[in-house]
Amino acid sequence: MIGQTWPAEGRTIRDETTGRAIRQLTSQGHNVHLYFTDNAFDRGHERIVFLSDRAAPQRRPAHEAHYALYCMDLGSGVISRLTDETLPVRNATKTPDGRLLAYVAGHEVILLDTQTGARTLVHEEREGLTIGRPSISADRRFVGFTRNEPGAPHGPNYQGFKERYYGIKDGRITLAHADGSGSFDLFRDTCQLAHFQFSPVHPTLAIFCHEGPWHLVTQRIWLLDLVSRRAVPAFRQGEQDSVGHEFWTMDGKIFFDNRGPGHDGTITSARTQAVAREVAFHDYGDFQPYVGLLDERGALLRTIPMPIACNHYHANPAGTHLVGDSVDEILLIDIAGEVARATPLCTHGTSWQSQETHCHPTWSWDGGRILFASDRSGQVQLYLLEVEEPH
Numbered sequence: 001m002i003g004q005t006w007p008a009e010g011r012t013i014r015d016e017t018t019g020r021a022i023r024q025l026t027s028q029g030h031n032v033h034l035y036f037t038d039n040a041f042d043r044g045h046e047r048i049v050f051l052s053d054r055a056a057p058q059r060r061p062a063h064e065a066h067y068a069l070y071c072m073d074l075g076s077g078v079i080s081r082l083t084d085e086t087l088p089v090r091n092a093t094k095t096p097d098g099r100l101l102a103y104v105a106g107h108e109v110i111l112l113d114t115q116t117g118a119r120t121l122v123h124e125e126r127e128g129l130t131i132g133r134p135s136i137s138a139d140r141r142f143v144g145f146t147r148n149e150p151g152a153p154h155g156p157n158y159q160g161f162k163e164r165y166y167g168i169k170d171g172r173i174t175l176a177h178a179d180g181s182g183s184f185d186l187f188r189d190t191c192q193l194a195h196f197q198f199s200p201v202h203p204t205l206a207i208f209c210h211e212g213p214w215h216l217v218t219q220r221i222w223l224l225d226l227v228s229r230r231a232v233p234a235f236r237q238g239e240q241d242s243v244g245h246e247f248w249t250m251d252g253k254i255f256f257d258n259r260g261p262g263h264d265g266t267i268t269s270a271r272t273q274a275v276a277r278e279v280a281f282h283d284y285g286d287f288q289p290y291v292g293l294l295d296e297r298g299a300l301l302r303t304i305p306m307p308i309a310c311n312h313y314h315a316n317p318a319g320t321h322l323v324g325d326s327v328d329e330i331l332l333i334d335i336a337g338e339v340a341r342a343t344p345l346c347t348h349g350t351s352w353q354s355q356e357t358h359c360h361p362t363w364s365w366d367g368g369r370i371l372f373a374s375d376r377s378g379q380v381q382l383y384l385l386e387v388e389e390p391h
Contacts (some may be wrong), residue, residue, distance in 0.1 A: 001055060001084045002117075008077025015346035017329075022346055023384040025072060026079075029054035030062045030380040033371055034092060035133060036314050036360040037197055037247040042098035043365040046074040049094055049101065050382060055081065062380050063156060063354035069101060071114075074384075082114060091133040095140065096200070096365070100178075102134040102143045109134055111143055111178055122176035123183040129172070135196055139203040140178060146193040146208065147172045147185075156353045158266045158274035165212030168192035173208060173224065186229055201252035205296060207234060213264035213275040214242035221246045221256060223298045234298035240287060249315045250365070253301065254294040259309055260287030267311050269353040271327055281327065282309065291322070291335075304335045307342050311352075312360055317367045325350075325359035330372060332387065345385055349376030356380055 009027040014020070025031075031052045033040040040048045050072065053065035060066065067089045069082040083089060087106035094101045101112040102122075109123040109131060122143050125131055132146035149170040152160030171193035176183035194211035204226040210217050220243040221234040235256055237243055244265040245257045259265070262279035273281060289309040293301045310324025310331060320336040323345075330348050334341045348359050350373070357380055361372040370385040 002081055004055070004081045006054065006079040009079070010077045017347050018344055020346050020385070023386070025074075025077070025382040025384055026050075026052070027377075027381060028052075029056070029059070030065045030067075030356065030375075031382050032062070032067070032356045032373055032380055033360065033362070033382055034094070036245075036312050036362050037195065038093040038133070038135075039096065039362055039365070040371055041362070041364040041369070042071075042094075043096040045098060047098060048072050048074060048371060048382075049082070049092075049098060051089060051092065052079075053088075054079075061156075061354075062356035062375065063154070065356070069103060069112075071098070083112065085110075091131070091145075093134050093136060095136055100136055100140060102136050104131050104134065104145075107131075109143060109145060109176060109183075111136075111180075120178070120180040122178065122180050123174065129170075132194055132196060135198045135206070136178075137198045137203040138200055141203065142198075143176045143178060144186075144196050144198060144206060145174055145176075146196050147174050148192050148194075151192065157268040157270075161264075161266065162213055162216075162275045164192055165216060173206075175226070186226060187224060187231060189231075195246060197246075197248055199252055199296060200248050200250065202296060207246060207248070207254060209244070209246060213266070214244045214259065215262055215264050215276050217243075220244055221254070221294075221298075223254075232298060234294055235292065235300060245312055247314070249293070249319060250317050251319065252296055253319070254296070254298065255313065255315055256292050256294070257289075257309075257313060258292065258303075259289045260284050263309075267327065267352050269351045271352070284309070293319075304340050306333070307340055311358065314360075314362045316363045317365065323361040323363060323370050325361055325372065330359065330361055330370070330385070345370070345387070348372060348374045348383075350374040 051067040056066040085105040092103035107125040111120045129147040134145040151168045152163035173187040192211040195209040199205040223234040242263040264276040266274040292303040322333040357375040359372040
């Protein structure tokens, strides 16, 4: 079924509050773009890569769906199937140009060359550990990912989030050779590890996080030198800090979100936090939520107070603007000056029920488009906003 195509499904809708035109890209099954740390847009090509269950024999809820990888030509809207695994694809990433895809299917980590069709098994899990989202090094020699001992099951509305934080005592950073010649554990810790991401610029630098409710984790972001195998804190946290959603910007800086005491980094379909329920989602007390930028060695470059806290942020290529998903809206946030200014782009209408239904808005490499997901129609679909490229 690899290579099977679907005709364009897109249509244009108007946002009910701003009147802005929104291009709905998909309409069949559940369709989820790559995680916001893994840009779904192909640099230099009018194409996105995403997960869909459109060819699955049975429809399931978004968090249980049988996903495969697909790509869409944004000009024609034509959708093409890229993978045909027996087991569903759960985690995936790609190189910026989209030539290489790394993904997890069952107990295997696979590297796919979309130009030649070569499929390379780079890691087969034999210890019963849970494999996290992969990342491909800038020199394309390695695929890296976390491996954790099994914990409480995942489910809608962050089911098991707190239990996994306390229960997992064996977390590892594993590197697999891209040629399929083997894999090895580079780093090991006594807690749950997640969000492993190679630097987009330096192939021997990466970040990862201690995963769990933000207000319980005492040091979220870690910078890892793959040569020395040494991990050091990036942005040393204090008692008031609740930090998360770290990612590399397109030019190799480390971005993070700090919401302050009592915030666990979650939002549920009830518009509440999943763990820290004694604090309302927008109750920050005397603490001013802010985002920050670190250099490639973890030194703080800048903090920017936020007029409103979003669930996720993504930075445009110039680093002058963010896109964020607040409880109900997709926001454009100007951070070029001393004071951040937020402008609503549209309502998103998502349920927030599972990671698959989170908006996770991301910028295109040219800064002119924003991709996000929403289950406002009952199933998860992809939406595209055309914006004037901010500078």
